[in-house]
Amino acid sequence: MVDSAHPPETDAHGSLAAELAKRLTPWFVRNQRDLDWRRTRDPYAIWVSEIMLQQTRVETVKDYYPRFLARFPDVGALAAADEQDVLQAWSGLGYYRRARLLHRGARYVLDECGGVVPGDATSLRAVPGVGRYTAGAITSIAFDSPAALVDGNVARVVSRLLAIREPERQGANNAIHWDVAQAVLERGSPRVLAQALMELGATVCTPTSPRCASCPVRASCGAHAEGLVDTIPAPRKKIAQPEEDLWALAVFWRGRLLLERRPEQGLLAGLWCLPLVTQTGTKTAKKTAKKTAKKTAKKTTANKPVKLSTASIKRALGLRLRAVDPDLSCAPVRHVFTHRVWNLQPAKLEALARAKATLDDSRYAWIAPGERPLGGLPKVTQKLLTSLGHA
Ligand code: SF4
Secondary structure (H helix, E strand, C coil): CCCCCCCHHHHHHHHHHHHHHHHHHHHHHHCCCCCHHHCCCCCCHHHHHHHHHHHCCCCHHCCCHHHHHHHHHCCCHHHHHHHHHHEEEEEEEEHHHHHHHHHHHHHHHHHHHHCCCCCHHHHHHHCCCCCCHHHHHHHHHCCCCCCCCCCCCHHHHHHCCCCCCCHHHHCCCCCHHHHHHHHHHHCCHHHHHHHHHHHHHHHHHCCCCCCCCHCCHHHCCCCCCCCCCCCCCCCCCCCCCCCCEEEEEEEEECCCCEEECCCCCCCCCEEEEEEEECCCCHHHHHHHHHHHHCCCCCCCCCCCCCCCCCHHHHHHCCCCCCCCCCECCCCCEECCCCCEEEEEEEEEECCCCCHHHHCCCCCEEECCCCCCCCCCCCCHHHHHHHHHHCC
16 A cells, blocks of 8 residues: 555555556456457557547447448558548547547558557557557557556546545546556556456446445555545536527428538537527526626626527528428427537428528538438437437
8 A cells, every 4th residue: 555645666566566467367357348349459440449438438339339340440441431431430429529530540550650550659649549548558458568558447446546645646647547557567468457457447446336345456455445435536526517508490491401510610510410599588598698797797788588580590591491480399409518518499490492502512411301411410410300300
């Protein structure tokens, strides 16, 4: 056990690492979950799985991973693909920047590395989208060569093992975590131990209610010995997410629904969605207006509730519409992003036939029920399509 007030000595890491390696190896062999990406040593496939698993649950990735690999079976196939194809295969998985970077990374490997995924962490770090964690994961798991990897799970495990009390030292940026992980990987098979550390964090040493009674490294755990399991890591302060109320314009033309490609900057950049118009006069809008007013210390006139008008639609789309009163009978959709919440009310409208021709084809698409445009279709759009009965 290590006193968190004093940085631990290297031999303390060494003996802890040796103990962890000894206990985790047989435990992982017996208890690992059977996951598709654990049945391969192909560095490209492991790279794909690691990118997908960032901020995403294993259960979700289980569906996407085999489909993505069937569509882009190797680096060459991914590098040769159009970005819109890649985004389409990623649709619903979220954090689309990952898909764009993975695609760029594949092009880099093809152009700069002869199509061969590098086998060392330093060269891997030069690949777009590959950070220190992913480089460590690919090097250790695919090439069985020791390169530390510390994500939130591993940071939590090491913080508890070392009984690190200070919240600012419990995160994945603490150099001690990387040193311990590196020392563990050097004392056995990096392929097994890298996955074992992650598996321990994901299935036993979980954020809440860790299963210490069945933990293979309990005897080496400082937090367990000192009764600190429930206080390490320190609970994060909850930050209220700003909410926005929006109209989701469901514009139909001969049974086809209009989708708009979002701007290249901002939320859901470059992905398909219904055209959105901010609602004013709602409780959320008033709250936001109040906050802004306080911030700027200026007097504002309170928003008056307004109905969705054809004028505001025309402003948003430059489109002439048949319906004056939009049909608001579809269920609203609430979508929670990492730092924001959207409350969307679908509004059904009918376009005039000749208006269709006025829209730019690269920015707009008219889809039949069940049809999907080429490119990324995020989960929020899928929810809206379901609400509209157009999925
Ligand atoms: S004993 Fe408990 S707190 Fe310590 S590593 Fe194991 S599961 Fe985590």
